[in-house]
Amino acid sequence: MTPVELTKCDSASPFAKGGLRGISTAQPCAIDVRGLNKHFGDKHVVQDLSLQVRQGEIFGFLGPNGSGKTTSIRMLCGLLTPDSGAGQCLGYDVIRETAAIKRHVGYMTQRFSLWEDLTIRENLDFIARMYGMKNRTQAVNAVLLKLGLEERRNQLAGALSGGWKQRLALAACMMHEPQLLLLDEPTAGVDPKARREFWDEIHQLAAQGISVLVSTHYMDEAERCHKLAYIARGKLLITGTIQQVIASQQLVAWEVSGDGGLQALAAQLRALPAVEQVTAFGSRLHVIGTDAAQLDAALQPFRQQSAFQWEQIDAGLEDVFISLMERHTRQQGAT
Amino acid sequence: MTLGASFARLWGIAMKEFIQLRRDRLTFGMIVGIPIMQLLLFGFAINSDPKHLPTAINVQDNSVFTRTFIRSLENTGYFQILQQVQSEAEADRLLAEGEVQFVVNIPPDFSRQLVRGERPAILLEADATDPAATSNALASLVSVGQSVLNRDLTGSLAKLRPTDAPFEVRIHRRYNAEGITQYNIVPGLMGVILTMTMVLMTGLAMTRERERGTFENLLATPAKPLEVMVGKIVPYIMIGLVQMTLILLAAKFIFGVPFQGSLALLYAVSLLFIAANLTLGMTFSTIARNQLQAMQMTFFFFLPSILLSGFMFPFRGMPEWAQVIGNVLPLTHFLRLVRGILLKGNGLVEIWPHVWPIVLFTVVIVALGAKFYKRTLD
Numbered sequence: 001m002t003p004v005e006l007t008k009c010d011s012a013s014p015f016a017k018g019g020l021r022g023i024s025t026a027q028p029c030a031i032d033v034r035g036l037n038k039h040f041g042d043k044h045v046v047q048d049l050s051l052q053v054r055q056g057e058i059f060g061f062l063g064p065n066g067s068g069k070t071t072s073i074r075m076l077c078g079l080l081t082p083d084s085g086a087g088q089c090l091g092y093d094v095i096r097e098t099a100a101i102k103r104h105v106g107y108m109t110q111r112f113s114l115w116e117d118l119t120i121r122e123n124l125d126f127i128a129r130m131y132g133m134k135n136r137t138q139a140v141n142a143v144l145l146k147l148g149l150e151e152r153r154n155q156l157a158g159a160l161s162g163g164w165k166q167r168l169a170l171a172a173c174m175m176h177e178p179q180l181l182l183l184d185e186p187t188a189g190v191d192p193k194a195r196r197e198f199w200d201e202i203h204q205l206a207a208q209g210i211s212v213l214v215s216t217h218y219m220d221e222a223e224r225c226h227k228l229a230y231i232a233r234g235k236l237l238i239t240g241t242i243q244q245v246i247a248s249q250q251l252v253a254w255e256v257s258g259d260g261g262l263q264a265l266a267a268q269l270r271a272l273p274a275v276e277q278v279t280a281f282g283s284r285l286h287v288i289g290t291d292a293a294q295l296d297a298a299l300q301p302f303r304q305q306s307a308f309q310w311e312q313i314d315a316g317l318e319d320v321f322i323s324l325m326e327r328h329t330r331q332q333g334a335t
Numbered sequence: 336m337t338l339g340a341s342f343a344r345l346w347g348i349a350m351k352e353f354i355q356l357r358r359d360r361l362t363f364g365m366i367v368g369i370p371i372m373q374l375l376l377f378g379f380a381i382n383s384d385p386k387h388l389p390t391a392i393n394v395q396d397n398s399v400f401t402r403t404f405i406r407s408l409e410n411t412g413y414f415q416i417l418q419q420v421q422s423e424a425e426a427d428r429l430l431a432e433g434e435v436q437f438v439v440n441i442p443p444d445f446s447r448q449l450v451r452g453e454r455p456a457i458l459l460e461a462d463a464t465d466p467a468a469t470s471n472a473l474a475s476l477v478s479v480g481q482s483v484l485n486r487d488l489t490g491s492l493a494k495l496r497p498t499d500a501p502f503e504v505r506i507h508r509r510y511n512a513e514g515i516t517q518y519n520i521v522p523g524l525m526g527v528i529l530t531m532t533m534v535l536m537t538g539l540a541m542t543r544e545r546e547r548g549t550f551e552n553l554l555a556t557p558a559k560p561l562e563v564m565v566g567k568i569v570p571y572i573m574i575g576l577v578q579m580t581l582i583l584l585a586a587k588f589i590f591g592v593p594f595q596g597s598l599a600l601l602y603a604v605s606l607l608f609i610a611a612n613l614t615l616g617m618t619f620s621t622i623a624r625n626q627l628q629a630m631q632m633t634f635f636f637f638l639p640s641i642l643l644s645g646f647m648f649p650f651r652g653m654p655e656w657a658q659v660i661g662n663v664l665p666l667t668h669f670l671r672l673v674r675g676i677l678l679k680g681n682g683l684v685e686i687w688p689h690v691w692p693i694v695l696f697t698v699v700i701v702a703l704g705a706k707f708y709k710r711t712l713d
Contacts, residue, residue: 077555079551079554079555099557102555102556102557103557107555109548109551109552109555111548112548113547113548113549113550113551113552114549114552115351115355115547115549116547117355117358117359118351118354118355122351122354126347126350126351127552127556129343129344129346129347129350130344130347130553130556130557130558131556131557132343132344132557173555
């Protein structure tokens with residue numbers, strides 16, 4: 001399957017060196033890479049990755065575990081060298097100018113990677129020194145105040161809870177005022193309230209013109225992104241806005257609701273060739289297919305059963321991704 | 336990128352290492368504890384010139400000559416007569432069981448043969464499984480044999496006295512006249528302790544970052560390999576100097592090792608030696624994947640350093656190829672430097688032949704380390 005490309009960037013990016021950096025004429029690209037490949041041994045971890053992220057855009061990066069999300073992000077910020085491919089990050093070459101990229105990009109690792117045996121303040125101070133910040137003390141104090149960590153600044157980072165660690169890590173990668181944030185599953189294991197606050201902050205940053213590439217497993221987070229990309233087994237399967245992604249798959253969805261007997265019904269429905277997915281949600285089932293006419297015909301006999309209510313609904317993002325992945329797996333199996 | 340900015344980063348890394356080190360109580364304890372413990376342990380324990388070795392005698396002939404001989408054996412200080420055995424079988428058993436180190440056999444008609452001028456033989460059996468333990472004792476026997484009976488061979492027996500050699504050999508034991516082992520061991524221990532702690536601690540420095548996942552964060556910042564490596568080394572240089580001072584204080588006030596040469600020169604060469612070990616540890620740490628591997632590499636290096644440097648065994652006693660390996664090791668040269676400065680009062684001119692090999696070693700290792708330092712996670 002060829003990736004559906006719905007994004008095009010302006011070729012004359014103002015991020016290009018010598019250009020008017022930061023002044024938006026058309027929407028410039030913060031990330032513009034084409035054909036990136038990465039192998040680990042004989043494993044082809046990332047295959048022909050092409051990605052365009054515009055300035056001020058929140059770009060969601062989705063895909064199952066081990067699909068190559070982290071590897072892709074590491075290639076974008078210069079931590080891994082691509083085997084082939086080319087492109088730019090903030091106008092700097094991703095292969096030759098990694099030093100410049102590191103100075104202007106904020107990267108938040110999947111695992112908490114600040115120093116647990118340093119205090120919050122010492123961690124921030126160290127990061128500030130590494131970026132050679134001039135008004136270091138002020139910057140660190142400002143971050144502490146903003147995070148509400150003033151009181152606990154002398155506490156060891158290792159003693160923080162998951163939510164606080166994540167906020168500290170975000171603050172640390174934001175301190176040098178990067179124009180592009182690469183966030184690798186930043187909200188894994190964080191409670192819903194903290195997650196919402198985190199996303200509010202991401203939106204504020206985007207409004208200031210900072211571009212964000214964020215990988216996640218959560219559909220509610222995916223829905224808060226301007227644009228999405230879905231990657232499976234190292235291959236980018238689709239990119240686009242939520243509406244574009246959903247529309248492109250042309251899924252037909254039915255919701256069945258009723259009390260009791262839903263499990264038996266689900267088993268029967270799964271056996272139908274026209275039905276692609278059957279998912280249970282409490283006392284409801286979602287039945288998904290790709291061909292509206294075939295699905296309609298196949299479901300006709302079941303809809304006569306009076307015990308359940310049938311209603312056609314819009315397919316959700318999750319349905320689209322699961323459908324995409326299953327089709328991709330089938331294709332891989334076939335070849 | 337200006338030079339100032341990169342120095343700021345280097346200093347930032349050094350500060351971070353200091354803070355982490357301060358919080359790591361166990362490592363901190365090791366820094367002070369290891370030198371003192373090893374120094375006291377080995378300084379007092381190791382003696383390459385053992386005395387009062389257990390000896391049994393099997394005397395079949397009790398005469399003035401044999402009594403004088405036994406007495407003078409004891410007077411050498413090497414032999415301590417434990418018992419008189421009755422048979423050869425019993426003597427064999429004592430030797431085999433390790434009860435005694437030596438058995439002295441004097442045959443029944445020793446005195447009669449001596450008086451007749453027949454040159455009778457005394458058999459000294461030694462447990463020579465450890466040559467170092469017996470060699471000095473055996474060497475002392477030569478002079479005993481030469482002169483012991485002179486006083487008893489009087490009158491008509493005087494002609495049996497051994498004739499004097501036509502010339503005299505005078506021995507002048509310089510730098511350590513009394514042959515005190517500690518004068519040799521204590522300065523040597525300084526090199527051994529620095530090698531172990533310096534290589535090990537820096538060996539762990541980078542692999543620790545990798546194991547904890549903080550290396551990814553460090554790599555994502557603009558910090559350059561040289562800044563990271565040097566920044567991580569700086570705190571350990573100071574630790575090395577602290578350790579050295581501790582050892583020197585102990586050498587002076589506990590072991591009474593003479594300080595003949597310049598203390599400033601000693602610190603200067605020690606700084607060089609510390610740098611050599613730190614860069615090696617840092618290079619190990621860039622190659623090793625985890626702390627365990629770094630530790631294994633340290634010991635892989637540490638063992639030949641101890642055995643082939645001349646710390647444990649005489650360097651000149653080793654075959655050519657072993658001396659070649661030994662000459663590559665910084666410890667070999669450092670031992671000569673320390674002993675040279677402390678005991679011989681050497682100056683810069685005399686020690687230069689042992690300075691440049693350490694410099695060369697350091698330069699090569701730094702180059703290797705910079706080559707292996709991974710800028711990426713590949």
